[in-house]
Amino acid sequence: MRLEVLKNDCFYHIYNRGINGCVIFSNDDNKLFFLKKLKYFATNSFKVYAYCLMDNHFHLIIKVINETNITQQFSNMFNSYAKAYNKQESRTGSLFEKHFKRVQLKDEVYLKNLILYVHLNPFHHLNQDYKTFQFSSFASILSDKETNLPRLEVIDLFDNIENFMDCHLLKQEFLNEIYTLE
Template sequence: MKLEILEKDKIYHIYNRGNNGENIFTSDENKKYFLKLYLIHLEDNVETFAYCLMDNHFHFVIKVNNEKKVTQAFSNFFNAYAKAFNKQNDRTGSLFEKHFKRIQVENEEYLKNVIQYIHLNPKNHLDMDYKSFTFSSYQTILSDKTTNLLRNEIIKLFENIENFIYCHDFKNEFLFDKHLLE
C-alpha cells in the first residue's frame, strides 16, 4: 500500500488504532502524555483543527506547515509514545497498526463533516456525552482558554459558535435516529 505524501498547506484527517484493535491508552495520564508528545513533535510542523483520543484509537485533523519534516515528526511522536507505553505496561512489540492513516480533506464541506465526526466519536463508540468528553477538542473550541487549535478558523468555518454547536447537535441526533432504524 503506497502512503499518500503529506503536502504543505494541505489538510488531512490522520488516524490510527491499536494493533489488533487493542487499547493504546489505559489511563487519562496516557492520553495527557500523548497530547504532550504531540505538541513536542508536531507543533512546528502542523496546525490542528480537531482531535479525539479514544481508548483504542485516535483522530486528528491537521494542516501541514512543514512538508519536509512532518512525516518524520509523526514517526518520532508515535515511536516515543509507543516506547513509553510499552515500558509502563511491561509489553513489547507494535502498539499501533502498521502506518497511520491519512485522508486529504479536499473541500470545506468534508472538513466540517470530519470535525463533527471526530467530536462525536465518544457518543458513537462509548455512548458517552461528546460535549463533556475530556480528550476531544470540542470543549476547547467552545472555551476561551489559550490553545494551539485553529479555533478562529473552525468557528469561521461553521459561521459562528452557535452554528458550530447546532451542527454538532443536529448530526448527533441524525446519527442517533439512523442508529435506531438499523
C-alpha cells in the same frame, strides 16, 4: 498500499488504532502524555484543528504548515509514545497498526463533516456526551482558555459559534435516528 504524501497548506485526517484493536490509552495520564507529545511535534510543522483520543484509537485533523520531514516527525511521535506506553505496561512489540493512516481532505465540506465525526466519536463508540468528553477538541474550541488549536479558524468554518454547536447537535440527532433504525 501507497501512503499519501503530506503537503503544505493541505488538511489531513490522521488516524490509527492499536494493533489488533488493542488498547493504546490505558488511562487519562496516557492520553495527556500523547497530547503533550502532539503539541511538541506539531510546533512549526502542522496545526491540529480537531482531535479525539479513544481507548483503542485516535483521530487528528491537521493542516500541514511545513512538510519538511513531517512524516518522519509523526513516526517519531508515535514511536516515542509507543515506547513509553510499552515500558509502563511491561509489554513489547508494536502498539499501533502498521503505518498511521492519512487522508487528504479535498474540500471544506469534507473538513467540516470530519470535524463533526471526530468530535462525535465518544457518542458513537461509547454513548458518552461528546460535549463533556475530556479528550476531544470540542470543549477546547468552545472554551476561552489558552489553546494551541486554531479556535477561530475552526469556528469560522461553521460561520459562528452557534452554528458550530448546532451542526454538532444536528449530526448527533441524525446518528440517533440511524441507530434507532438498526
